[in-house]
Amino acid sequence: MQRNKRPAVTLYSLINRNVLPSLCVSSRIGLSSPALLYNAETSLYSDIAAEHAVQPVHCVLVDESQFLTREQVKALSDVVDDLDIPVLCYGLRTDFRGELFVGSQYLLAWADKLVELKTICHCGRKASMVLRLDSEGKPFSEGEQVVIGGNERYISVCRKHYKQAIEQGSLQAIHGAQTPLN
Ligand SMILES: [Zn+2]
Numbered sequence: 001m002q003r004n005k006r007p008a009v010t011l012y013s014l015i016n017r018n019v020l021p022s023l024c025v026s027s028r029i030g031l032s033s034p035a036l037l038y039n040a041e042t043s044l045y046s047d048i049a050a051e052h053a054v055q056p057v058h059c060v061l062v063d064e065s066q067f068l069t070r071e072q073v074k075a076l077s078d079v080v081d082d083l084d085i086p087v088l089c090y091g092l093r094t095d096f097r098g099e100l101f102v103g104s105q106y107l108l109a110w111a112d113k114l115v116e117l118k119t120i121c122h123c124g125r126k127a128s129m130v131l132r133l134d135s136e137g138k139p140f141s142e143g144e145q146v147v148i149g150g151n152e153r154y155i156s157v158c159r160k161h162y163k164q165a166i167e168q169g170s171l172q173a174i175h176g177a178q179t180p181l182n
Pocket of ligand 1: 121123124125157158159160
């Protein structure tokens with residue numbers, strides 16, 4: 001970018017600092033922009049309004065938006081309605097227990113538009129659930145919603161195989177994928 005020349009699109013990316021503890025400057029779609037970190041205490045409206053006053057913000061991208069609070073989702077709707085800046089939020093719908101994240105709950109309720117990014121289960125069905133596996137690879141569906149720096153793994157599966165894995169307490173349903181399960 002040349003000096004004193006503004007980019008055509010100014011992105012304001014918000015990255016959840018619980019998930020990504022360092023500053024990120026490039027997005028997955030190849031655009032580069034300063035990324036600011038947020039947590040549950042960040043006042044998103046005043047932060048974005050202040051940034052917008054310095055240099056027009058054309059778009060706000062929020063990653064890991066499932067971690068937004070109810071107040072922050074409301075604040076982002078004010079950014080859209082009062083500052084006239086589009087806000088795009090990317091996040092998960094449900095946690096490994098099959099419960100809505102708070103951020104996702106209010107985004108589902110208040111967003112103008114919902115776009116489902118499809119992931120496929122091993123069986124070919126839409127993967128709408130997330131299984132949490134412990135350090136031994138056993139699925140479990142209880143405990144804290146957010147664990148940072150643990151040894152768990154997460155895999156995306158369809159609802160049917162989520163239920164089977166939880167009921168069996170193992171990944172047999174997933175490993176036995178070659179044999180169709182009815
Ligand atoms: Zn499946």
